[in-house]
Amino acid sequence: MESEMLSAAVLRLQKKYALLDVPVADLATLGIFFLRSAQPAAYCELCQAKLDLGVSPSWPHFLEALAQLSKSVATPQVASAPPQTVELSPALIDALKEGAGADGVPELARSHGADILRPEHRTLREQRRLSIQERYRNERQELISQLDMLKVQGLEEDEERVILHLLHLFPADREIKNLLERLKDRRAEQILEQKIEEAAHLEQERLVEPLLNPEEFKQLEVIRGGMHRIWLKAHKADELGRDFAVALLMWDYPEASLDFLPDDTPSAQAPSTVQAHPTVETLWTRMEALLQARQFLHLLEAIDRAALQFTDHPEATFALLYYRAQALAGLGQRFPAIEIMESLVNHQPNYRSALTLLRLWKGGAT
Secondary structure (H helix, E strand, O other): OHHHHHHHHHHHHHHHHHOOOOOHHHHHHHHHHHHHOOOHHHHHHHHHHHHHOOOOOOHHHHHHHHHHHHOOOOOOOOOOOOOOOOOOOHHHHHHHHHHHOHHHHHHHOOOOOOOOOOOHHHHHHHHHHHHHHHHHHHHHHHHHHHHHHHHHHOOHHHHHHHHHHHHHHOOOOHHHHHHHHHHHHHHHHHHHHHHHHHHHHHHHHHHHOOOOOHHHHHHHHHHHHHHHHHHHHOOOOHHHHHHHHHHHHHOOOHHHHHHHOOOOOHHHOOOOOOOOOOOHHHHHHHHHHHHHOOOHHHHHHHHHHHHHHOOOOHHHHHHHHHHHHHHHHHOOOHHHHHHHHHHHHHHOOOOHHHHHHHHHHHHHOO
C-alpha cells in the first residue's frame, strides 16, 4: 500500500514538473527524491521530457538513474508491469557527456554509476571536491577579513550578519562559533558598561543634590518612625534593622537608614539592646549608607576599622579600597582617589564600576 502511494506521488510529480520551467537545482532535488524512492525510470522520463523542451536536466542524477536501471533495481510504477532496464554502455555515457557539454562533465561525474566504464570520473570528482574546498576556504578567509574591518569600524550589526553567514556555510567550525560568542560577550559588556556609567553619573548627581522633596521627606519620616518602633519591640534585631536600612536606601534616604545600622566603635555599643559586634552584612550596608549620606569622614573611619577585620580577605580588601577612593573623592581629594582606583583596576580588571568612576574622575581632573 505504501509502495503504491509512493509510486503515485512520484508519477504526479513527474507529470507536474515535466512541463514547468524550473531551475536545475530543483531538478536535482527531485532527482534525490526519485532515486531514494527507488524510482529511477520515472526520473529518466522526466529528464527526457526536459531534453525534448531543450532544457538541461540534472546530469549527475540522470546518469545515476540510468545506472540504477542498468542494475534492474527499479521499482515499476505499476505492480503488474515488468521491471524497466537499460544497458549502461560507453556509447550511452559518451552521449550523456556530449549532451552535458564540456562544462557539465564534472557535474556528470558526480554520479558513481559509470565509474566502472569511465574510471576517470573518480579523478573528476576528486578535482571537483578539491575545487569546492578551495573556494570555501577563500570565501571563509574573505569573510573573516571583513569581520576584522567591521569590528574596527564598530559595525556590530553587519559583523553579526557576516558571522551568521559564516555559520551557515561552516556550521561545525568552532572558531566561527567562538566569534559569535565573543560578539555576544562584547555586546553584554557594552550594555553593562553603559548601565554602570549611567549609574555612576546618577550617583555623582545624587551626592551633590538631595533627591527628596519636602513632601517625600515628610512621608519617609513617618515611615521611619514606624520602623523604629517595630525595631525597638524586636530588641533592635540586627537582621530586621538591616532590612529597614536597605528599604530606606532604596527610597534615597540614607541618613535615616543609619539609625538602623549600629556603629562598630566600642563607645557606640549598647550591650543591653544591640549586638556587641554587628554582622559582616551590617558593616557593609552601613558603609554604603555612609557613602550615600556623604558622611565621608565617618566612612573613612569605618573603612579603617574594617580593614583590621578583613586582613585575610583579598576581595574584601579590594572592596574597602573602592569605598576609600569614593570617600576621598567626596572630600575633594581627587588625585589620591584616582591613584587608588588605578591600582584597583590594574589588579582587578573586572571591577567595571571602578573603571567607570576612574574615567569619570580623570575627565574632571585639572
